[in-house]
Amino acid sequence: MKSGSNLEKVIASGKPAVTAELGPPMSADPHEVIKKANLLKGYCDAANITDCQTAVVRISSIAAAYLALKEGLEPVMQMTCRDRNRIAMQADLLGAAALGIKNCLCIAGDHQSFSSAGKLKGHPGAKNVYDVDSIQLVGILKKMRDESLQEGGDKLEVPPEFFIGAAFTPGGEPMDYRPHRLKKKVDAGADFIQTQGIYDIEMFKSQMEIVRKLGLHERTAILGGIIVPRTAMMLRYMDASVAGVSVPKALIERMTKVKDAAGDDKKKAKAAQEAEGIKIAVELIQQVLEIPGVRGVHIQAIEWESAMPEILKAAGLYPRPTFPDA
Amino acid sequence: MIVGEQKPFDEIWDMVKGFKRVLVFGCNTCVAICHAGGSKEAEILASMIRIKAAEEQVEMEVKHAGIERHCEPEFFEPLMEEVKTYDLVLSTACGVGVNFLSERIGNIPVYPGINTEFFGAVPQAGVFTELCAGCGNCILHLTGGICPVARCSKSLMNGPCGGTNKGKCEISQEVDCGWFLIVERMKQLGTLEKLYEIQPPRNWACGTHGGPRRVVLEHIKDLEDENVKKES
Numbered sequence: 001m002k003s004g005s006n007l008e009k010v011i012a013s014g015k016p017a018v019t020a021e022l023g024p025p026m027s028a029d030p031h032e033v034i035k036k037a038n039l040l041k042g043y044c045d046a047a048n049i050t051d052c053q054t055a056v057v058r059i060s061s062i063a064a065a066y067l068a069l070k071e072g073l074e075p076v077m078q079m080t081c082r083d084r085n086r087i088a089m090q091a092d093l094l095g096a097a098a099l100g101i102k103n104c105l106c107i108a109g110d111h112q113s114f115s116s117a118g119k120l121k122g123h124p125g126a127k128n129v130y131d132v133d134s135i136q137l138v139g140i141l142k143k144m145r146d147e148s149l150q151e152g153g154d155k156l157e158v159p160p161e162f163f164i165g166a167a168f169t170p171g172g173e174p175m176d177y178r179p180h181r182l183k184k185k186v187d188a189g190a191d192f193i194q195t196q197g198i199y200d201i202e203m204f205k206s207q208m209e210i211v212r213k214l215g216l217h218e219r220t221a222i223l224g225g226i227i228v229p230r231t232a233m234m235l236r237y238m239d240a241s242v243a244g245v246s247v248p249k250a251l252i253e254r255m256t257k258v259k260d261a262a263g264d265d266k267k268k269a270k271a272a273q274e275a276e277g278i279k280i281a282v283e284l285i286q287q288v289l290e291i292p293g294v295r296g297v298h299i300q301a302i303e304w305e306s307a308m309p310e311i312l313k314a315a316g317l318y319p320r321p322t323f324p325d326a
Numbered sequence: 327m328i329v330g331e332q333k334p335f336d337e338i339w340d341m342v343k344g345f346k347r348v349l350v351f352g353c354n355t356c357v358a359i360c361h362a363g364g365s366k367e368a369e370i371l372a373s374m375i376r377i378k379a380a381e382e383q384v385e386m387e388v389k390h391a392g393i394e395r396h397c398e399p400e401f402f403e404p405l406m407e408e409v410k411t412y413d414l415v416l417s418t419a420c421g422v423g424v425n426f427l428s429e430r431i432g433n434i435p436v437y438p439g440i441n442t443e444f445f446g447a448v449p450q451a452g453v454f455t456e457l458c459a460g461c462g463n464c465i466l467h468l469t470g471g472i473c474p475v476a477r478c479s480k481s482l483m484n485g486p487c488g489g490t491n492k493g494k495c496e497i498s499q500e501v502d503c504g505w506f507l508i509v510e511r512m513k514q515l516g517t518l519e520k521l522y523e524i525q526p527p528r529n530w531a532c533g534t535h536g537g538p539r540r541v542v543l544e545h546i547k548d549l550e551d552e553n554v555k556k557e558s
Contacts, residue, residue, distance in 0.1 A: 174486070
């Protein structure tokens with residue numbers, strides 16, 4: 001075991017792994033994290049704690065990861081390259097490890113201009129850092145863990161033992177380069193990979209074929225990304241506006257039909273779409289897990305954690321494996 | 327070249343309104359090409375300030391001048407005596423010019439009339455694009471001649487992030503994804519496999535993060551020092 005994390009154990013067991021997502025609040029109140037952690041506990045092997053997602057200031061991923069850990073939910077602490085230089089990153093990694101956090105996902109992070117793209121004022125004038133990129137960050141974590149060395153070469157008395165993660169956008173452009181960029185992440189030391197949300201199964205299948213040709217599925221655990229759709233509008237929005245996500249027309253039409261069938265009754269339309277969204281998510285999970293080389297799913301029920309139990313049960317992924325303490 | 331844009335006039339007026347004798351001082355190299363701060367723009371700006379001063383009933387004498395370059399001392403020489411008779415120089419040179427003149431002008435303030443933006447090119451008349459970040463550690467041979475430091479919004483070193491959308495950057499549909507361009511260029515050159523290699527963390531100390539930079543060519547500096555000695 002590299003980290004001894006629950007996620008690592010599930011992956012090592014050969015059973016399909018399940019990760020979820022927990023977004024910390026724009027508030028100093030810990031209760032929302034605690035509430036979400038308790039909703040997710042038992043319905044995933046670990047939950048990603050986002051790091052100021054969309055560049056919006058929230059409880060830091062380390063602090064929220066620690067709150068989740070105390071509730072008995074294993075966190076995957078996300079770390080973006082946007083807000084910290086390599087000094088702050090390594091300091092935070094040591095701190096996170098000292099607090100008992102065992103999984104870390106290395107990502108570039110949304111540009112700070114995202115913070116004001118919606119209804120918020122955000123901090124679009126912030127200076128970003130990008131001292132290192134996500135692939136270099138993976139390498140730094142590996143060097144710290146396996147060689148007990150800081151990036152600069154100084155010795156670490158006790159290395160942080162992280163299970164190292166990275167992201168993969170199979171539908172991102174330029175698509176023929178993406179599997180090779182994934183290989184760089186694996187070469188740098190990524191133990192597991194979580195993909196961008198997948199709706200276009202055929203696209204993912206063809207990208208996975210290349211991934212297998214490169215032998216990456218044997219060197220890292222790829223978890224297919226599932227974003228649970230909640231409305232037809234959300235599917236249309238993701239198809240049009242979210243980079244690297246394309247939603248097949250048939251899926252959008254299917255959800256639209258369900259919405260239209262409810263007529264003018266908004267409550268009914270919402271409930272019907274949510275029920276259909278869960279069905280769609282379950283189908284996607286099953287299709288993704290059938291693709292050779294896929295070792296689990298990363299399910300994002302964004303601000304809808306309460307949907308997780310039903311999804312997992314319907315997908316045959318409940319209960320989650322448990323391991324007696326060593 | 328260095329690309330700049332004239333500051334909003336209200337901001338300029340706020341800077342200059344308390345002074346009695348103002349020289350708007352243009353530079354006829356880079357910032358003249360981008361129509362921000364050459365002699366012509368300095369003349370127009372001087373007129374605008376005079377009109378505003380008249381409107382506001384502020385007594386102010388505003389003149390304009392221009393020299394070829396604000397970044398080498400010899401170009402200042404013929405004008406320096408006159409320049410020193412003003413109580414404010416509003417420079418429309420780039421920031422280099424403002425700094426350089428400030429060090430030489432004694433007790434007279436030098437204020438910026440333009441915002442200095444970037445090192446750029448002129449793909450078509452009236453359009454200026456940033457192509458180099460002056461990072462001090464060039465890797466263009468690895469990226470098909472397209473700079474990821476200047477042209478990727480995150481200055482990533484190992485390929486495009488997940489934000490590439492139809493060839494554009496996640497920050498705007500108006501901005502090309504630098505890494506999309508790099509990958510396509512490397513395909514065109516038949517050298518895509520160079521992008522399969524991991525680029526390690528960079529030494530940013532070669533750029534502004536290492537403190538103010540200075541390049542000294544000893545052989546030329548020594549010769550110059552000798553000439554100065556001989557003359558004296």
